[in-house]
Amino acid sequence: MEIAAQDLSGRESYRLMIACLVPRPIAWVSTVDLGARTNLAPFSYFGGVTSAPPIVMVSVGRRQGERKDTARNLLVSRECVIHIPDRALAEKMVATSADVGHGVDEFELAGLTKVASTDVRAPRVAEAAIAMEAHLERHMEVGEGPNDVFLLEVTRFHVRDDVLVDGVPDPAVLAAVGRLGGTGYCDTAAPFSIERPRPPKSS
Numbered sequence: 001m002e003i004a005a006q007d008l009s010g011r012e013s014y015r016l017m018i019a020c021l022v023p024r025p026i027a028w029v030s031t032v033d034l035g036a037r038t039n040l041a042p043f044s045y046f047g048g049v050t051s052a053p054p055i056v057m058v059s060v061g062r063r064q065g066e067r068k069d070t071a072r073n074l075l076v077s078r079e080c081v082i083h084i085p086d087r088a089l090a091e092k093m094v095a096t097s098a099d100v101g102h103g104v105d106e107f108e109l110a111g112l113t114k115v116a117s118t119d120v121r122a123p124r125v126a127e128a129a130i131a132m133e134a135h136l137e138r139h140m141e142v143g144e145g146p147n148d149v150f151l152l153e154v155t156r157f158h159v160r161d162d163v164l165v166d167g168v169p170d171p172a173v174l175a176a177v178g179r180l181g182g183t184g185y186c187d188t189a190a191p192f193s194i195e196r197p198r199p200p201k202s203s
């Protein structure tokens with residue numbers, strides 16, 4: 001199959017993109033609005049950008065031309081918490097993607113517990129093994145939507161002790177969830193390992 005991107009409708013392009021870019025990590029993002037109302041939603045257009053400082057990217061589409069709550073909240077509060085959902089939390093994570101009114105608290109909707117964060121006003125999901133407190137570094141509008149693309153600088157990592165091996169999260173213990181095409185998901189419970197090529201020895 002060979003397709004010119006310009007021949008695809010928006011819907012077709014989305015279907016193809018999410019089936020080709022697999023697996024995608026999921027940023028499960030909590031934010032607050034100006035009235036301190038909390039919001040929680042998952043985003044798989046998510047990736048690492050830099051490590052020093054730690055910066056990640058989250059891309060939020062529009063809903064019927066309007067900004068989603070996460071994008072609106074990020075633009076006014078300029079901070080959030082990004083959680084990495086694991087297999088045990090996958091159903092609750094998906095439940096928080098429901099298209100509900102601005103005033104609806106997805107923590108309550110999914111039966112999740114809030115914990116106060118240290119650097120930001122948005123609360124953390126107590127049940128999540130990894131949570132990253134972050135500040136808005138940059139916002140860009142990209143594409144025809146346009147999408148709201150956020151660069152978020154992580155200021156604090158919270159990692160639950162039981163997923164740590166040698167001081168970092170172990171993917172097999174964590175079983176982090178990835179999004180595939182359609183309604184598909186995978187997890188990192190069975191990773192494999194490959195050694196990188198060694199640089200040639202100088203003679």
Ligand SMILES: Cc1cc2nc3c(=O)[nH]c(=O)nc-3n(C[C@H](O)[C@H](O)[C@H](O)COP(=O)(O)O)c2cc1C
Binds near residue numbers: 041044094098
């Ligand atoms: C696993 C998963 C990944 C998602 N990824 C994205 C994404 O990358 N960008 C996006 O705009 N919406 C994405 N969505 C849809 C949003 O979660 C959904 O529109 C949600 O209602 C937005 O919530 P908000 O209005 O509270 O911000 C995803 C949904 C799921 C279940």
